[in-house]
Amino acid sequence: MASVSIRNVRKHFGSTTVLHGIDIEVADGEFLILVGPSGCGKSTLLSMIAGLDTVSEGDISIGDRVVNDVSPKDRDIAMVFQSYALYPSMTVGENIAFAMEMRKVPKPERDAVVARVAKTLQIDQLLDRRPAQLSGGQRQRVAMGRALARDPKVFLFDEPLSNLDAKLRVEMRAEIKSLHQRLKSTVVYVTHDQIEAMTLGDRIAVMKDGRVQQLGTPEDIYDRPANLYVAGFMGSPTMNFLPVTLQIEDGRWVVDLRNTQGHAKIVLGAVQDPSWTGRQVVLGLRPEHLHDVKPEHAASLEVVFDMIEPTGADTFGFTEINGSRVAIRLSPKRVRAAGERLHVAVDVSAVCLFDPETERLIAP
């Protein structure tokens, strides 16, 4: 096992720059996620760690060795792609053993590794089948088996679950997580799926346009997003953004929420920087941080839902506050149809404030 250091890494393709100075330190045994929309540079960065793409500027180290000029086969990494190309004419066992055979590992040792990997991935019953006789999930497991057989210093995954149907994706996600907990291997995992990022990552790097927007634990990213982009990328439905004006009362920020039904005074945290007084900011509030309350609740606001979206476990109600569209997570028993009304109150401990000009988090 080993750490991975990415220091001020840039990538140019001709005159286009697709990575603008990436700095990420992946600790030994850490599961690090690179997440971001299509085209933001995730695969390019992963390919550079693997040695399949050259580094234009900066350094990439695996362990304490700079690997910029080390060929892929000497980097001691294993990569699993979205499209896992298995050799169709070989059995599952032969597919897993192939790289070892190339390295002239003796047969008894090969067989032992194949048996161990097959047991880990629960594919011992499939070793004599050919890829055409496997389901999509089983094939993906064999592709992971080939990576595991190499016992590499670092695992690199590039959207390995994207081609699987929703149910299988959830199962494989759980398997990858438990595999990592058992093997404690260093993993860099690329995905565009924010749920995968939140559930798998020890830390997450959120990328956009070739830059890391924020690097932190799933809790950091979800509770204290560094900017409006990260706040909007993580969470579904997305964080609500309301324009509010900051006022001070008794040393705390106070904002007003209003709609066609009335208004509510919301008392926020202690004032750190009074220069914001009277300025308009963006109040960020996730759908689960508005709760239905009794009408007599001091800071409640009555809302009328114009749309209801049941998802089974939760129902999301949509309404307008401060001129912005707002989603509120509710119990399915609470609302059933558009046109229904509820009194809601804000969980003030969960409010984020953003500067509308720089788009950066101001508080907490």
Ligand SMILES: Nc1ncnc2c1ncn2[C@@H]1O[C@H](COP(=O)(O)OP(=O)(O)O)[C@@H](O)[C@H]1O
């Ligand atoms: N070989 C290449 N030549 C030119 N541009 C490329 C090449 N590979 C990738 N790109 C560009 O780099 C950007 C990042 O691509 P990529 O790393 O594949 O993004 P992601 O994996 O996040 O979807 C894209 O704009 C893509 O078009």
Ligand SMILES: [Mg+2]
């Ligand atoms: Mg990609």
